[in-house]
Amino acid sequence: MEVTKVQQACKTTKLRTIFLGYLVMFCIGTIALALFLVLIFYVLMSCGTILPANYAENQVRADKTIIEAGKTLQPDSRQKLYKYASFTSEGRLNEGNLSEKQAQTAWSVTQQNDTAYQFPYNYVKVSHHDKVTVMRYSVSAQFELPILRQYLPNAELSFFAVFCIAFLGGGALLASSFGRKLARKMSGLQQATKQIQAQDLDFSIEFSGVMEIDQVLHSMDKMKETLKTSLQKQWNLERSRREQISALAHDVKTPLTIVRGNVELLSETDQSEEQKNYTDYISESTRQMEQYIKTLIEISKAETLVTLRAETMDADFYLTKVKDQILALAAVKKISVAFAAYNLPKTLYADPVLLERAIMNVVSNAVDQAPEYSEIQLTVESVEDCIRFSILDEGPGFSPEGLKQAAEQFYMGDSSRRLSGHYGMGLYITKSIVNLHGGKLIIANSTQTGGGQVSIKIPLRSLPI
Known part of the structure; x- marks a missing residue:
């Protein structure tokens, strides 16, 4: 077996080391960003683009002195960072750049004290004779340009938003x-998984250089080699089995030819009516055996069943022929056969040889498992869109394992089946034939007799009625 070399990385790194590298990079980047924004903030403040947080408060103090001196304010100036409202001593609004609602709020909060705070503004009340002026401002850094103050009233929060983004x-x-x-x-790792799933085991695993991933890849490499060895053994065993089956089938043809020749000679002698029936049974069974051996050789060579050769058959004639074969097979163990047919089509469209073989395989199993003087029931009926052949016996039935695996190749069940000459091919071949017809094989135990109940369902869509 070819040994695949593994491409091992020269140096491995732990996954946590890679993660910590990214984390350190992220932390350094965050600190650098914060320092950069702080630097920009102070540069803009030093050149006057951003005004300090107490700039508005200083303006209010200066203008308070002007108001108390009885002079007129110029609140619309570009650098005025506060707003105001002028009232009479009774609280009637005269002028200002606060809205009426804002002015009423300013008047209310300054009734108890000349200075007040109501989030997020500070208020200062200045009285001169019968005129009262309330100025509103916020203690925060602001942009010098009015248009920036309009959309970004708080420079500090603006820089914080930039930092967050x-x-x-x-x-x-x-x-x-x-x-x-x-x-x-x-x-x-993904490539190795895909190739293993595709059963392509002749590939080299490329290691990633990450310790944790490489450990998984190393385990997968061991699993791949073990699986490859196991599959090779299985393929060799399967090939050996096919060769043995093919050789055995060829060996059986010789004695079978002798039997057929002697049966033909025997049929030419004077015989009673009963002897002629027995001779016909032997002749027909020999014909079946030759057909089975031919199919078995084709299976062992091509690993598939022969091509389906379906044809239209008379349903009554075909079932009568199958019934005769079943009666001859059951007579060996003195088993009676009960036939029942319901709602059958006039013609069947199927491969007559393969379908007969499938039915006889099931009947053969039923005869082997049924006790002497018991009864086998064969029911043929149209069910929904299928025609169903159901064979029921009075034997011990299928084991739980047999219900799942009875149709698998070379499954022989318990020792009694092996001693009775079974090699685990009957139901496997039957299932393959049923699949060729697009049908279904159903394996169960009968609630009526406790024995096995095997049903063959063939779709009616291909069966003219």
Whole structure:
């Protein structure tokens, strides 16, 4: 047997080492991103693009002095980071850049104290004569450009949002990279699995360089070699069996030819009516045996059944012929046969030789298992879209194992079956014939007699009625 060399990687790395490498890379990237954003933030703040968090508060303090001095404010200036509302001493809104609802909120929160806080704003109340001004501001860094303040009112939160987006994006990229690398490392494992499933065992396993994956690949390599050895032994044994079956079939042809010749000579002598019937039984059985041997040789050579040669047959004539063969076979053990037929078509479309062989194989098994003076029942009927041949005996029935494996090749069941001359081919060949017809073989135990009940179902779609 050919020995396949294994391509071993020079150096292996643990999977956790690879994972930790990606984790360290992710952590370093996160820290670098945070430092970069902080640096950018302070650079923008130093050049005035971002105003400090207390910028609005300082403006409020300065303008509070202006209001208390009785001067007029200019709140629409570009650098004003607060909003205000001007009221009468009774609380009637005069002017300001707060909406009416916002102004009422500002008036309410400053009734108890001149300064107040209500998330997220701070409020400062300034009174001058009968005029009251309430200024609202937030303590947070803001962009210097008004358009940026409109859409990004909090510069710190804006940078934090950028950090979160970059954090999640970087994590997704690293996870994708790790997944692709792991998939590449596992490609050898997937390839080995596919080739083993396809029963192609002549391949070299390529190791990945990852310790955990290579351990699995090494185990698969051992399993592959063991499986290859086992299959080789099985193939050799199967070939030996086919050769033995073929040789035995050829050897049997010689004595069978002698029997057929003597039967023909015997049929030419003066015989009683009973003797002629016996001679006819022997002649017909010899013909069947020759056909069986011919089919068996073809099976052993081609490993498949012969080609289906279906033809249209008269149903009554064909069943009568099969019935005569069954009666002759059952008479050897003094077994009676009960026939029943229901709703049969006038013609059958099947291979007459193969179908007869399938039925006789089942009947032969039933005769071998049934006790003397018992009864075998053969029922032929149309059921739904099939014609069914059902053979029931009064023997011990199938064992639980036999119900599952009786139709497998070379299955011989218990020792009594082997002693009675069975070699595990009868039901196997029957199942193969039934499959050729597109039918189904059903193996069960009868609830009526406790014996075996084997049914052959052939589709009616190919059977003209």
